[in-house]
Each structure stands twice: as structure tokens, then as C-alpha cells.
Amino acid sequence: MFMNKLVIILGASLIFTTTACGGDSAPTTDASTNSGGTLVANRWNTIKNRGQLICGVSGEVPGFSFVGTNGEYSGIDVDVCRAIAAALFDNPDAVEFRNLSAKERFTALQTGEVDILSRNTTWTLSRATSVGLEFAPVVFYDGQAIMVRKNSAIKSLADLKDKAICVQTGTTTEQNLADQMRKRNITYKPVVFEDVNVTFATYAEGRCDAITADRSALVSRRTTLPKPEDNVVLDEVISSEPLAPAVAKGDAKWSDTVNWVVYALIKGEELGINSQNLGQFTTSNDPDVKRFLGTEGDLGQGLGLTNDFAARIIKHVGNYGELYDRNLGPKTKLNLARGQNQLWSKGGLLYSPPFR
Numbered sequence: 001m002f003m004n005k006l007v008i009i010l011g012a013s014l015i016f017t018t019t020a021c022g023g024d025s026a027p028t029t030d031a032s033t034n035s036g037g038t039l040v041a042n043r044w045n046t047i048k049n050r051g052q053l054i055c056g057v058s059g060e061v062p063g064f065s066f067v068g069t070n071g072e073y074s075g076i077d078v079d080v081c082r083a084i085a086a087a088l089f090d091n092p093d094a095v096e097f098r099n100l101s102a103k104e105r106f107t108a109l110q111t112g113e114v115d116i117l118s119r120n121t122t123w124t125l126s127r128a129t130s131v132g133l134e135f136a137p138v139v140f141y142d143g144q145a146i147m148v149r150k151n152s153a154i155k156s157l158a159d160l161k162d163k164a165i166c167v168q169t170g171t172t173t174e175q176n177l178a179d180q181m182r183k184r185n186i187t188y189k190p191v192v193f194e195d196v197n198v199t200f201a202t203y204a205e206g207r208c209d210a211i212t213a214d215r216s217a218l219v220s221r222r223t224t225l226p227k228p229e230d231n232v233v234l235d236e237v238i239s240s241e242p243l244a245p246a247v248a249k250g251d252a253k254w255s256d257t258v259n260w261v262v263y264a265l266i267k268g269e270e271l272g273i274n275s276q277n278l279g280q281f282t283t284s285n286d287p288d289v290k291r292f293l294g295t296e297g298d299l300g301q302g303l304g305l306t307n308d309f310a311a312r313i314i315k316h317v318g319n320y321g322e323l324y325d326r327n328l329g330p331k332t333k334l335n336l337a338r339g340q341n342q343l344w345s346k347g348g349l350l351y352s353p354p355f356r
Contacts, residue, residue, distance in 0.1 A: 043247065044254040044304065047115055052094045055081035056114035059099035060196060062220045063327050063334045064120050064140075073097050076327045077118040079317055080139055080245055084116070084261045086316040087309040102170040103194055106131050109248050116258060118245045120214065122172045133246040134255045137262045139320075141340040141349050143237035144176050145215040147203075147222065150232045154210060157184060157236055163209040164189040168199045176239040177212050200225075214241050216328075216336060223333045257303050264310040267292060267352040268319030270343060275318040278311065292355045299355060310355070320350065 047053055057065035057077055065075040082092035100108050100119060108114045110132060120142075121127075123135045146165075148154040154163070157180065167174050169192045181188055191208045193199045200221050203211040211218070215233060222228045245262065247255050268274065271289055273281050281289050290296035294307030301307065317323065328336040342348025 042253075043112075043115055043251040044257060047254070048088065048304075051089065052096055053081060053085045053088065054096045054098060054113070054115045055084075056100045056105055056108050056117045056119055057081070057097050058119050058196075059097065061120060061217055062223055063332065063336070064216070064220065065097075065118070067099070074327065076139065076323050077120060077245075079323045079327065080118045080262065080265075081116065083265060083313045083317045083323075084258060086312045087257070087261050087264070087305055090306075090312050090316075092316040101195065102168060106133070109133070109246065112248075115254075116245055116247050120217065120243050121246055122214075122241045123244045123246075124172060127246075132249050134249045136245040136247070136255070136258045137266070138242040138244045138349070139262060140216065140243040142214045142216050142241040142243055144173060144212060144239040144241055145218055145237055146210050146212050146234045147218045147231055148210045148234065150230050152209065154234075156234065157181070157186060157238070160188055160210055161186050162188065164191050164207070166191045166193070166199050166203045166208040166211040168192070168196050168213065169194055171213075172239070172241065173213055180238045212238075214243070216243075216334075219334055219336060253304060257305065260303060261309075261313060263352040263355075264292075264313050265317075265320040265323065266343070266350050267355055268310065268314045269321040269350075270345070270352060273314055273319060274322055275314055275316075278314050282311075288355065297356075 057073070059065050059067050059073070061075065063075055065073060065077040067073055078097065081095050081097070085094040086092045088094070098108070098114055100114070100117075105117055105119055105121065109117050120140070123138065127133045128135060146157070146160070154160060165177065165188050167177055167190055174190070174192065177190070191202060193202065200211065202208055204225050213221070215237065218233045222231050222233070225231060245258060247258055271292060273289070273292070281293060282295065284290060287296065291299060293311045294300055294309065298307055300309045303309070306312070318326070324338060324341065325331065328334050338348065340349045342350065344351040
């Protein structure tokens with residue numbers, strides 16, 4: 001009986017020892033499962049160890065993300081990714097851009113093909129829940145509109161009764177159009193394509209009477225049409241489209257980093273700090289400025305960044321106003337009025353929490 005008890009005790013000890021050692025010797029993964037059911041590794045560490053950010057963009061929307069003839073990317077979505085790279089690596093060029101279609105974008109993020117989507121994507125409840133996206137602050141407040149040929153008799157949605165309307169599927173655009181037309185009891189003929197280029201090409205060929213998309217996208221794409229001046233975007237806005245970067249849920253440190261990089265762009269403009277006058281603020285006695293630039297306090301450490309991460313962003317990329325003017329402002333072909341995309345202090349919707 002004594003020997004049987006001894007065997008049981010030794011067996012239990014062996015199980016405990018094996019289990020405890022197994023925790024040290026077995027491969028470990030720092031991962032979690034997001035609400036979309038996707039296994040998300042520690043994205044922040046992955047990016048830092050890689051030394052480069054992988055950013056999913058459209059690459060086909062001038063002013064937002066567009067590849068020039070020289071292969072260089074430009075646009076406000078592109079500059080957001082460069083701002084993140086500046087904060088992480090003190091190098092705005094430490095970014096690899098990958099062009100993604102509307103259909104590809106969410107899968108690419110969920111599978112880890114890209115670290116972030118900065119791709120004129122509308123923040124919606126379903127995308128934040130069932131799709132498993134974590135949205136950063138809005139970088140462009142937009143609304144859906146309609147573009148028609150100037151010589152048409154179409155002046156409003158009511159004039160589109162029984163007309164053919166080109167629309168891209170896999171976006172909020174298709175459902176918004178259907179909802180608004182049903183609400184107004186207006187029948188129409190949807191001409192639907194997955195590819196945005198095919199959608200606009202079909203409109204350009206005259207095979208549909210109108211085309212619908214975010215207003216900014218229509219203004220942007222109009223510049224690429226054979227005769228831009230022959231097309232007009234109607235004043236009527238049929239939806240609200242808050243466009244924001246997004247990451248996969250599962251790594252709070254990574255989403256916090258992206259959030260505060262966007263806020264730094266906005267806060268920089270609030271404080272009047274830009275890429276040209278940054279040096280004048282480094283000796284400021286203003287506590288808000290000192291914390292923002294990292295000359296006082298340790299705010300960056302909470303994100304795993306250097307305390308001067310915001311100064312890096314402003315130095316390399318500029319503040320939000322600079323991004324907007326460079327890509328969408330009055331000196332560009334788009335010449336989009338800032339409107340809602342002004343700072344809160346100027347009647348707009350842009351607002352940053354305190355840096356303290």
C-alpha cells in the first residue's frame with residue numbers, strides 16, 4: 001500500500017514538473033483572436049522587428065493614394081502611413097505600399113498581408129464588429145454623391161428615374177444608393193462592377209447615365225476622364241462617409257499607436273506647429289507644446305515610442321493641414337474645400353484629445 005501511494009505521488013510530481021517545464025520549452029506565440037475570428041499576432045512587435053510598415057492603399061485615387069508615372073506614391077492616405085513610419089522609425093520612407101481592391105482589402109488586413117489599411121475606407125458598425133476592424137480617428141469626412149454629364153438634364157436624384165447608374169460593388173456605395181432610391185421610391189438601373197477602373201471606364205464610355213461614389217472620389221476621378229470639364233458632381237449628398245485608417249483587432253498597442261499618430265497630425269495643426277517652424281517651438285515654455293514635442297514628460301513611452309514621436313511626424317510629414325493642402329488643397333487639381341475637415345476651432349470636425 002505504501003509503495004502504491006509513493007508511485008501516485010511521484011507520478012503527480014512528474015506531471016506537474018513536465019507541465020511547468022513545458023511552458024518554458026514549448027514555442028510561444030503572442031497572439032489573440034479578433035472579433036472576426038482571425039488570429040492576430042503581436043503586430044506592433046512584428047512591424048518594429050521588420051523595420052518597415054506594410055500599408056494597404058488603393059493606389060488609384062488621386063489626392064488620396066495614387067501611383068505616379070515615376071512609381072512614387074502620393075496622397076493623404078499615403079502620408080498617414082508615412083507619418084506612422086516616421087513615428088516608429090524616424091524614417092517616413094520605411095513603408096511598403098500594396099495596392100488593394102475594395103474586395104481584397106479586408107482579407108488582406110485580417111490575414112496579416114498588410115499591417116494597416118489607409119484606403120479611403122468608411123467606418124461602419126458592421127466593419128468594426130463582424131469584419132473585425134479597429135478604426136483610427138477619421139482623416140477625411142466625406143459623403144456620397146452623383147456625377148453626371150454636364151449636358152444631361154439630370155440635376156437631382158429625382159431626375160435619375162429609370163436611368164442607368166454605374167456603381168462599384170463591395171463598398172458602402174451600392175447599399176447607400178439602393179437605400180436612398182427606395183426611400184424616394186425612384187426606380188433605376190444599377191450597372192455594377194467589382195473593379196473601380198471598369199466602373200469609371202463604363203461611365204466614360206457613356207454606357208450609364210450617372211456614376212456614384214464618395215464625393216471626394218468623384219472629384220478625384222473626374223480629373224482622369226478624357227474631358228473632365230464635361231462632367232459635374234451634383235450638390236446632393238446621400239450619405240455620411242467618415243473615412244479612416246483601420247487595423248485588425250487584437251493588438252491594443254498597435255491600434256493605440258496608429259490612433260495617436262493621427263491625433264498628432266491634428267494636434268500639430270492645433271498648436272500651430274508645422275514642418276517649417278518646428279525648430280522655433282523646441283525651446284517653447286508652453287507645457288502643452290513641451291509635452292507634445294517630447295521635451296518634457298514621457299508620453300511616447302506609453303506607446304513604446306520615443307518621447308519625441310510627434311516631433312518626428314511633424315518634421316518628416318507635416319501636420320494635418322500640410323497633408324491636406326499638399327494633396328487636396330487649392331493648389332492641387334482637386335481643389336477640395338476643407339469644409340468639415342477643418343479643425344474644431346474653425347468650425348470643422350477635427351479634434352485631438354489632450355497630449356498629457
